[in-house]
Amino acid sequence: MLDGRGAVKRRAGARLWLSGLWLALVVLAAVFAPLVSPQDPLAQDLMLGRLPPFWMPDHEPGFWLGTDSLGRDVLTRMIYGARVALVVALSAGVATCLIGTALGLVAGFYRGWADRIIGRLVDIWMAFPPVLFAILLIAVLGTGLSSVVIAIVVIDWTRFCRVVRAETLNQSQMDYVHSARVAGFTRLRTLVAEILPNVLPVIVALLTLEMGIAVIVEAILSFVNLSVSTDAPTWGGMIAEGRTSIYQAWWVLAFPLAALFLTVLSFAQFGEGLRDRFDPVLR
Amino acid sequence: MSAFLEIRNLSARLRDTGERVLRSVSLEVPVGAVQGLVGESGAGKSMIGRAVLGVLPKAVEIVEGEILLEGRDLLKAKPSERRRLIGTRTALIPQDPLTALNPSRRIGPQITDRLVDILGWEKARATARAAEILAEVDIPQPERVMRLYPHELSGGMRQRILIASAFAAEPKLIVADEPTTALDVTVQKQILHLISQMQARHGTALLFVTHDLGVVAKICDSLSVLYAGKVVEETTVQKFFAAPQHPYSAALLAATPRHTDAGASLEPVPRAVLDAVSAEIAADDASWRRHG
Numbered sequence: 001m002l003d004g005r006g007a008v009k010r011r012a013g014a015r016l017w018l019s020g021l022w023l024a025l026v027v028l029a030a031v032f033a034p035l036v037s038p039q040d041p042l043a044q045d046l047m048l049g050r051l052p053p054f055w056m057p058d059h060e061p062g063f064w065l066g067t068d069s070l071g072r073d074v075l076t077r078m079i080y081g082a083r084v085a086l087v088v089a090l091s092a093g094v095a096t097c098l099i100g101t102a103l104g105l106v107a108g109f110y111r112g113w114a115d116r117i118i119g120r121l122v123d124i125w126m127a128f129p130p131v132l133f134a135i136l137l138i139a140v141l142g143t144g145l146s147s148v149v150i151a152i153v154v155i156d157w158t159r160f161c162r163v164v165r166a167e168t169l170n171q172s173q174m175d176y177v178h179s180a181r182v183a184g185f186t187r188l189r190t191l192v193a194e195i196l197p198n199v200l201p202v203i204v205a206l207l208t209l210e211m212g213i214a215v216i217v218e219a220i221l222s223f224v225n226l227s228v229s230t231d232a233p234t235w236g237g238m239i240a241e242g243r244t245s246i247y248q249a250w251w252v253l254a255f256p257l258a259a260l261f262l263t264v265l266s267f268a269q270f271g272e273g274l275r276d277r278f279d280p281v282l283r
Numbered sequence: 284m285s286a287f288l289e290i291r292n293l294s295a296r297l298r299d300t301g302e303r304v305l306r307s308v309s310l311e312v313p314v315g316a317v318q319g320l321v322g323e324s325g326a327g328k329s330m331i332g333r334a335v336l337g338v339l340p341k342a343v344e345i346v347e348g349e350i351l352l353e354g355r356d357l358l359k360a361k362p363s364e365r366r367r368l369i370g371t372r373t374a375l376i377p378q379d380p381l382t383a384l385n386p387s388r389r390i391g392p393q394i395t396d397r398l399v400d401i402l403g404w405e406k407a408r409a410t411a412r413a414a415e416i417l418a419e420v421d422i423p424q425p426e427r428v429m430r431l432y433p434h435e436l437s438g439g440m441r442q443r444i445l446i447a448s449a450f451a452a453e454p455k456l457i458v459a460d461e462p463t464t465a466l467d468v469t470v471q472k473q474i475l476h477l478i479s480q481m482q483a484r485h486g487t488a489l490l491f492v493t494h495d496l497g498v499v500a501k502i503c504d505s506l507s508v509l510y511a512g513k514v515v516e517e518t519t520v521q522k523f524f525a526a527p528q529h530p531y532s533a534a535l536l537a538a539t540p541r542h543t544d545a546g547a548s549l550e551p552v553p554r555a556v557l558d559a560v561s562a563e564i565a566a567d568d569a570s571w572r573r574h575g
Contacts, residue, residue: 111341175383176393179448182336183397184370193396197387 016273019266026263030082038062039073041080041233046071050249066251068241077233078256084227084234085263087145088218089211092152096214097207099153100160105199107161108168109191118165122158130155131220138226148227152214160206167199201279208271212264219260235260286311286351287488288456293334293348294571295512304330304343306513306567312456317482317489319499319520321535322509328492329378330512332458335490337369352456370401374449376459376478380441380466384433391429394448402452416447420477439470443477450481456488463498475501496539500524508532510560513567531560 029036039062048071051060059066065074107118134151141147171177172195180190215235221227222236235256242253288311295305305327312318320328333339335350337357350357352372357365377383385393391413398409410429417425420443433441442462449457459478463471479502482489491503499506499520506523508516508531516529527533534552 175377175379176385178333178336178338179375179377179383179445180385181338182369182373182375184366184401185397186366189400194385194388198385200387 013273013277015269016277019269019273022262022266023270026082026259026266027086029079030086033079033083037073037076037079038064039076041072041076042231044070044072050245050252052249053251065255066249068238068252069245069249072233074238074252074255077238078235078259080233081235081238081256082259084145084222084232085215085218085260088148088152089214089267092149092156092214092217093207093211095149095153096156096210097160097203100157101164101199101203103157104161104164105168105191105196108165109172109187109195111169115165118161122161125155125158128155131217134217134221135224135226138221143226143228145228148218148221151221152217155217156210156213159210160203163202163206164199167202168195171195171198201275204278205271205275208267208274212267215260215264215267285314287314287353288312288335288490289349289351289354290331290335291349291351293331293345293350295330295334295339295343295345298342298344303568303571304512305334305345306511306564307348307571308509308512308514310507310514310517312488312490314455315486315488316505317479317491317503319503319506320490320492320509321494321496321499321506324494326509327512328494328509329460331509332375332460332490332492336373336375336458337365370397371452372454373456373458374452374454376445376449376457376462378461378465380438380445383445384441386433388432389429390431390433390436390444394429394444394451398452412451413447416451417444419450420444420447420481422447438466439474442466442470442474446474446478446481450485450487453485454487456490457482458490458492460492461494463495464493478502496536508535511564513564515560515563530556 048060048063048067049069051063051067051071052058053066053074054061054064063073063075065078067073068077103118107115133155137151137154138147141150168191177190177194180194181187185193218227218234219236219239222234223240225237225240227234227236238256239253239260242249242251242256246253290308290310293305293308294303296303308327308331310318310320310331320331322328330339330343334345335352335357339345345358348358352368355368357368360368384390391410394413394416395406395409398404398412399406404412413429414425417428422428422440422443428436428440428444436444446462462478463474466474475498478489481487482502489502491499493499503520505517505519507514508523508527508529510531516523516527516532518528522528523532524536527536531552534550534556537550538552540549
C-alpha cells in the first residue's frame, strides 16, 4: 500500500528562495540596465572622482554607491557588469554542460574504448593548471567576450564529464535498465529515456555551479585585463581598478566584490536547492 | 511437449581472466512449464537467465553453445532480430523491486512504453491493458497507481507491478531472477503465490532462478541444480525431493532448514562432496581445453 512517504511535505527551502531572489535581481538589473542605471557607465568626470557612497559625508546625490577615480558611477557600472557576468554564465555554463554531459553519458553507458579514450582525455586535461590554461587560450584566441566563453568551455567540460560519467555508470547497473533492454529498446533509447532523467538532477546542480565558476573565471580574466575591452564595465575589471585605490576609495573594490561573491554563492545554492526539491530519490 | 527455450552446451567465461563461469550448460523449458534453476550464490544461475535475455554483464562472454528460442538460435541471430525475439516473446521479473522501476518516471508509461513502442499497440489499448493487468495482480485503483512514481509505493506493491508488467504483453517465457529474495518474508509468500497463479492462468513458461529449495518445491515442475556454472543434476521436482541423484544435490537438500524439525542444527554441505564436485569440474575443464 501507499507508505505515506509521498504525503510528507518538504520544508520550503530558504536557500532556494534567497539565492533565487538575488539571481532574479541580477537578471533584472542586467536586462533593464539602461533603464535602471542612474548614470552613463562610461561617462567620466574627474571633478566627481572618488565620491563616497550615499551614507557618508561629501556624497553627491545620484551617485548612490560612489564613483571611481575617473568619476564613473560605481552602481551603474555594477549593473552593466551584471550583463557581462550573466552572458558568460549562461553561454559558458550551457555549452560546458552540453559537451561534458554528452561525453559523460557515452563514457558511462557504452564503456569500452569510448570510456577509455574519454577517461584519458579528462585525466590529461585536468593536469593543466586551469587559470594558466585560460590565459594561454586567450593569448591564442585574442581578447573578447567570445574568447572568454570558449576558454571556459574548453577548460571546464571535464568537470561535467567526470560527474555525469560516474552517475551514468551507477544508474546503468540498476535493474530498470536491464528491464528496458529486455523489453527490446535500443541502447540509445535506454540511455536517453531511462538513464538521462535520473542523471538530470545532478546535471542541474552542476550547471548552476558551473555558472558561478564561469562568473569567477570571467572576473579573473577581467582582473588581468584579458576579457572584454578595458573601458567596458565588468566586475573583475572594477575590482582590478579598485585595488589601486583601496585606501582612498574602498567602495570601488567592495561593491563589485560583494556582487561577485553573492552571485557565485547564489548559483551554487540555487542548484543544490533545486536538486533537493526535484530529485525523486532524495525526495 | 516441445521445448520453448532450449539451451545447449552453453559456456561462458570472464573476458579478462578467461575463467569459465558457465560450463556446457544444457537445459530445456517446455511451453508453459516452470523450470527451476538452483544453486549457491555465484553458481551462475542468474548468469544463465541474463544470457537468455541478452543482458550479460560486459565482463562475461559466451564462448560456445546455443540458446534456442522457438527453435531459433539467439546467439546467431542479428542484433535487431535478437532484440525483436526477446522483446516480443520474453520478459523479466527482476530481483530487486527497489531498483527495477525507473525512479524518475511514472508507473503507467513504464508498463505501456513497451506495448506501444515495441509491439506497436495503440496508446489507449496499452493503457487499458496496463490497468487490467494491474487489477489482476490485486493493485487497488490501478488508474491512480499508474500516475504515481515508484517511491510513492511500498516494496511489495512495486514487485506486484513488476510482475504485472512482465505479464502485460503475454510473453511466452518469463525469466524470474530471484523475485522474492529482496522482499520481507511475509510478503515473499504472497508474491510467490501470485507468480504461480499468474503463470498458471496465462500458461507462460517460467525460468525461475532461486537459491531457495523451498520455493522450488512450491512453484516448479522440474529443476536444474547448478554448481560453479555446471548443471550437476536435471530432474523433476518430485524425483528430486524424493531421491536426489547427485551427491551435491543430496547435500544441498540436507542443508535446507525445515520447520518440522525446528531444534535440529543445520547441516553444511560436506567437504568431501564439494571436493568431489570440484574434481568433476576440473576434469570437465581439462577435456574442454583439449577440444577448444
